[in-house]
Amino acid sequence: MLEAYWMCLIGGVLFALVSIIFGDVLGDIFDGLFDILSFEHLDFLQPMVLVGGITTFGGAGVMLSRYTVMEPIPVALLSLMIAIALSIVVYFAYVKPMKNSENSIGFSMKDLVGKIGEVSVPIPVGGYGEVILKVGAGNTNQIAATLDQADIPAGTRVVVGETKDGILYVFPYDKEEM
Known part of the structure; x- marks a missing residue:
């Protein structure tokens, strides 16, 4: 044995x-x-x-x-x-x-539509800024432009309306409307 x-x-x-x-x-x-x-x-x-x-x-x-x-x-x-x-x-x-614990950190830009984020670099009309979004267990910083043709200052909560060519088009998040 x-x-x-x-x-x-x-x-x-x-x-x-x-x-x-x-x-x-x-x-x-x-x-x-x-x-x-x-x-x-x-x-x-x-x-x-x-x-x-x-x-x-x-x-x-x-x-x-x-x-x-x-x-x-x-x-x-x-x-x-x-x-x-x-x-x-x-x-x-x-x-x-x-x-x-097996989680993927990968995401598609289209997955970000409808997500709420916060502006980290101000977004001027006709220009670009930066938005921080929570994705999975972490955060991602993405280039953003405004949909409303209005300046969006840093610290403003925004919603992603659409994505084109790797750029998020956002508008300010207004709690009262929802």
């Missing part, structure tokens, strides 16, 4: 090393290959969780076999329980929070 534990431990360590060294290359090669097998409701079957559990099973088995006087079946059961417990910890402490 000790050989099986060593195989699990060495296999897991090799998988980790290959993932660290060649992870991006292998990810590009096999991109989409496993989409057929994906189970949305079984998201705990992540490679990190599975291989981590197998590696832990092997390591715990080696340690328990060598440094305790336990029989092989209790060693296997205890190794399995340790592997399951550590896999659960890895899933809830690392994999699930990382999955929930």
Whole structure:
């Protein structure tokens, strides 16, 4: 049984090393290959969780076999329980929070139409200024011009009316109208 534990431990360590060294290359090669097998409701079957559990099973088995006087079946059961417990910890402490934190900071200029922002550089009639808008978890500064043919001073809240050629056309935000 000790050989099986060593195989699990060495296999897991090799998988980790290959993932660290060649992870991006292998990810590009096999991109989409496993989409057929994906189970949305079984998201705990992540490679990190599975291989981590197998590696832990092997390591715990080696340690328990060598440094305790336990029989092989209790060693296997205890190794399995340790592997399951550590896999659960890895899933809830690392994999699930990382999955929930995957956000894109990309946006389209057309997505900004209707957003409320604040003028950071005054917008003169016939000229350009700058507007700060909240997009996702961050802010973006964009070049802006006025739609109302009136100067808009810095600090004024504005609404994006349209976008053309990368320029936001804005008008002052008036709460009373809404």
